[in-house]
Each structure stands twice: as C-alpha cells, then as structure tokens.
Amino acid sequence: MADETGTGEEACGICGGGTLEEVLNYRSLQRVTSDCRSWPAGGRLGVCRACGAVQKPADDAFLTDIEAIYRSYTIYHQAAGAEQAVFEQVSGLPASRSVKLLDTFRRYVGLNATGRMLDVGCGNGATIRAFGQVAPGWTKVGTEFDDKYRSEVESIPLTEPLHVGPVGEVAGTFDVITMIHVLEHIVDPVAVLATLRGKLTPGGLLLIEVPHHPANPFELLIADHRSHFTADSLSRALTAAGCEIMSVAENWIPKELSVVARPAVAQRPAAPGGEPVAARDRIAGSIAWLRRTADRLRELADTGSVGLFGTSIAGTWLAAEAGDRIGFFVDEDPNRSGRSYLGRPVLSPATVAAGSRVFVGLPPAVAAGICGRLATPGVAYLAPPA
Numbered sequence: 001m002a003d004e005t006g007t008g009e010e011a012c013g014i015c016g017g018g019t020l021e022e023v024l025n026y027r028s029l030q031r032v033t034s035d036c037r038s039w040p041a042g043g044r045l046g047v048c049r050a051c052g053a054v055q056k057p058a059d060d061a062f063l064t065d066i067e068a069i070y071r072s073y074t075i076y077h078q079a080a081g082a083e084q085a086v087f088e089q090v091s092g093l094p095a096s097r098s099v100k101l102l103d104t105f106r107r108y109v110g111l112n113a114t115g116r117m118l119d120v121g122c123g124n125g126a127t128i129r130a131f132g133q134v135a136p137g138w139t140k141v142g143t144e145f146d147d148k149y150r151s152e153v154e155s156i157p158l159t160e161p162l163h164v165g166p167v168g169e170v171a172g173t174f175d176v177i178t179m180i181h182v183l184e185h186i187v188d189p190v191a192v193l194a195t196l197r198g199k200l201t202p203g204g205l206l207l208i209e210v211p212h213h214p215a216n217p218f219e220l221l222i223a224d225h226r227s228h229f230t231a232d233s234l235s236r237a238l239t240a241a242g243c244e245i246m247s248v249a250e251n252w253i254p255k256e257l258s259v260v261a262r263p264a265v266a267q268r269p270a271a272p273g274g275e276p277v278a279a280r281d282r283i284a285g286s287i288a289w290l291r292r293t294a295d296r297l298r299e300l301a302d303t304g305s306v307g308l309f310g311t312s313i314a315g316t317w318l319a320a321e322a323g324d325r326i327g328f329f330v331d332e333d334p335n336r337s338g339r340s341y342l343g344r345p346v347l348s349p350a351t352v353a354a355g356s357r358v359f360v361g362l363p364p365a366v367a368a369g370i371c372g373r374l375a376t377p378g379v380a381y382l383a384p385p386a
C-alpha cells in the first residue's frame, strides 16, 4: 500500500511482517462513525499481503479522522439529549447483551466466587455492572480516557475508583480483563494486548469482544475502526502479544467475535499461513454487496415512497446513499420509535401505514429474519440483494 507520497509501503498492524495492499474501490465509499454519523468518503482500507488482516493504515489522514470523530463524540452526545441510550449504541452492547455475553463467559470458564476484574474502556460502566450481576463477589475497576462517567461507574457495588489514563498505569493485577468494543479502535492493538497480558494474574483471563465484518459488511464502513477483525486476525494479534487462545466464538453474540485468551506459557511463533487471498476476495464481495444494496434502495426510491428499517450504522449509511429520499425510518426499539432521526419520523412496526414499503437494508441473514417476523398484510418489508 502506498503512503501519502505514493512511494512507500505501510506495515501490517497485526503481524508486523507484511505490507498492506489497498482495497482500491474503498476510497469512493461514504463512511459512518461508530456513533452513527455520516462521514465523507476518502478513507483507505488495506489487506496485509502476508497474513490477510484487514485494517485502515494508521496514516496521518486516519489519525486526523479519528481525532475529529472522537472530539465531536462528546458534542454529539450532549446535543442528543439521550446520553445513555446513545452511549450504549456506541459501545455496541445494550445492557441485556452485556449480561448475556458475560454469563456465557462465566459458564464457559467457570469463574471463582471472588476475584478482581478490569474493564478497559468502561464508558458508563455497562460491562462492569453486568459483570457484577453474573459474578457478585468480584471487585471491579474500569479505565477511561476521561472521567465523564466517574460517579456512575463508582456507584456500582464493589467497584474501585475509576482509572483515567493509559491502562498500563493501573495498579495491581487482575483475574479477568475485559475489553468490549474497544480493540477495533486501537491504533496498535498488539501493543495494548501485550500490556493487558502483563496485568493478568497467573491463570488470569482476557475476554475480547469485537465486531465481525464477515457477518456484517457495514462494519467496514466505520471510519474510526482501525482493525476489522476475523477469528484468524484476532487470534494472530493475541498470539503476537504473548497470549494463548482458549476460545473464539462467532455465536455468543450475533455479528460479533468473542475471544477468551490467557498468557501463553512459552513464547510461540506466529501462526504460519494466513488468509490474504481469502480476505481480499471477502472484502471485494462485501463492498460489491454494499453497493448493490445502496443501488436497490435508490431504485425503490425512484419508484415511490420508501421507508428504511433501522437507525444504526446500516440505516445511517443507506440514508446518506439515498440522498434525501427516505420517507421514514422503522425501528423496533421503543427508545427510538416515536422520535425523529435525520429529520425523518421513526415509526414502530405497528404504526407503519398500510401500503408502505420498508427496505430492510441489513446483512441478508438478519434481514430474512426481520422480514419473516414482521410480515403483515399491507406493508411490504423488502429484503436486500443476496
């Protein structure tokens, strides 16, 4: 992959040994931020020629983008007026899913009755609160880059004072460290994972949760995600950081990867092989599908009024792709229906008028479930292209 002068080669942030090949048709795609704002085209996406890890090169343009995105995150939250709902949308796991994830983890590893856990990038404490529900005897501590949610986090029972600053500065060691929807944002994921490994007790466990782009192509459009992980690339990053994988699950939470790891007893070489060809093919297929999906929505808008299902990443991106031609949104979340989004009303399925068409622009497997579930006489729920 060329650097800004077009002459250099950028190193892979996962294996360190390969260089990045740019996905050339990515730059022309509009993007979205992880807090669901439209973001202009111009990003760069690369695939490591050696290991196949998919990532944004951490060049000046990317660093400038993420600085601008994170600076306006706060402004956006304050303006939105529904801070907690927005924050949970940003972290990607509403409270109920945090409990489901941590309960699955607890049953998988068999947690002791007591211990000490650290949540990296704890936000308003959703993961810490959920951990307290599934392991009530544990003490807990969170880290963040500011203390906006300090009182909320510290009000959770058995929770130590919030640590504001780099995770390497947190005192002591931990029996469990969780990192939920954080690693994909980090510029040097291997270095941070190595720091976390050094914070684990002997026998301590890491739980990492990230989006899984093969199950959700829209994830590739998120401007502030540095890494777009697969089971292979996340395992590779953990191995490079001196960890041993215990479990990689694609089914603990839909469209996400849940990985449990522990410190490796002996330094192991990186896994051989890698998947550069498969990764390039998969990305090309995902981008082609995203374009077909946007085309389909524009065709529908050309032939009459159309609504759009969902008000998160996919809905935000598709609405921008369709210009101002979306009549309304449909959302099953009662916290979102009845409001407006991007200047359009958000309807619950029950309030969609007879004769309406609603485009379900989500990954085909997800869309099929929604179209089947919401099928009703008089309202056409339309699936995306295959």
Ligand SMILES: [Zn+2]
Pocket: 012, 013, 014, 015, 016, 017, 018, 048, 049, 050, 051, 052, 053
């Ligand atoms: Zn690589």
